[in-house]
Amino acid sequence: MESKPPDLTRDKLLQAAFCEIHRKGFQAASIANILEDTGLTKGALYHHFPTKQALGLAVIDEVIREQLDELIFRRLRESAQPVEALLEAIACMDRDATPEFVQLGCPLNNLMQEMSPLDEAFKSRLNGVLMLWKNAVEDAFTRGRELGVIRADVDCMAVALFVVSAWEGCGGIAKNLQSPEAYRMCMKQLHAYVRGLMVARQT
Amino acid sequence: MESKPPDLTRDKLLQAAFCEIHRKGFQAASIANILEDTGLTKGALYHHFPTKQALGLAVIDEVIREQLDELIFRRLRESAQPVEALLEAIACMDRDATPEFVQLGCPLNNLMQEMSPLDEAFKSRLNGVLMLWKNAVEDAFTRGRELGVIRADVDCMAVALFVVSAWEGCGGIAKNLQSPEAYRMCMKQLHAYVRGLMVARQT
DNA sequence: ACACATCCATACCGGTCGGTATGTAATATT
């Protein structure tokens, strides 16, 4: 028994809403544009989502969270060498930084900056995703410390929060500079910072 | 000969616009609200500023830039011990973080995230301020290296870019968590990172 | 005293926004 009828229309709306929000921000995102992109009408949208806010929240839960989970969280969770996976994830974001992604910035961070002070519902959902991120990184550090890869004096939680902050910060700055080079330069420093938390390795 | 008649009305508009933009973002900032706060009318506003964009750009140049200059840039510029001044500036932001400032976030970063991808004029002005910041930090590192306080292997420009990124990143994350404690925890790691760039000191 | 520019208030405009009421075709239910 399939518990999930795919609901193609809903998915199209979510995807188009994600793009529009990613480009314009949530408040400036135009329902009309989303409908134009999908070829649908208001009847369709308001049949699936009671309000624009509900649409935005669904984008967070069903698009943004999923993307980050695939791209980052899961890799950290599933790797037997969590610290190496973290370094690889950082290096990977670095390498794969397309000019378009750099220019538009991290969808999660964009929404957090815009909506968290304005809307409680947004804030809690966004913070939920942020905590998934922080916890994934913290867990990687904790496991790394147990494995003897991370120095014993490292405060895993504080460091994890800082790593995520710096991560988003690098993306934000590069977005404004609209420069993949700046992003790489910046993420390279974050990479070096994390390496500095590891126990000195004998080569 | 006074070159600057104070222009009280203009200043009131700028200040009210700054607050409204700080709270809502530029696009969502309502001209009507700004006028209500100041007790002025559209006639006054559009006499001093041709458009809403011009008002926003003036806020950047005449409010935000000045604030950051006083709070950070100047201190780095004028100190004979630039690295210590940087550490102190970081610790200071940390200590003085009021819940309100944490909740609203850095005005510069807010505008950068929102407007840089949308408006060229905003982008160039904002990047100008950002470069002032980065250059001030870079200069502090460079001078610190010449003074023998910073390790010789440090890439001052890359590190400066990272420091500013992480700085803004910490503010951004704390803004979403709406937690001064998280901000302090995060900035403390940044503080430690900068200290880690210094030559080992014999106590 | 007169002309003129500065500074600001009032009234108004077209456009876009999110949201709703209504209709309809297709599908599921009984």
Place this chain on the structure above:
DNA sequence: AATATTACATACCGACCGGTATGGATGTGT
């Protein structure tokens, strides 16, 4: 086969937006 529900399309609404046109008050140069 009749009925109810789902899944959309269409047309429309009031609110608010940034911006403008006009007019009045005040000072200023001559």
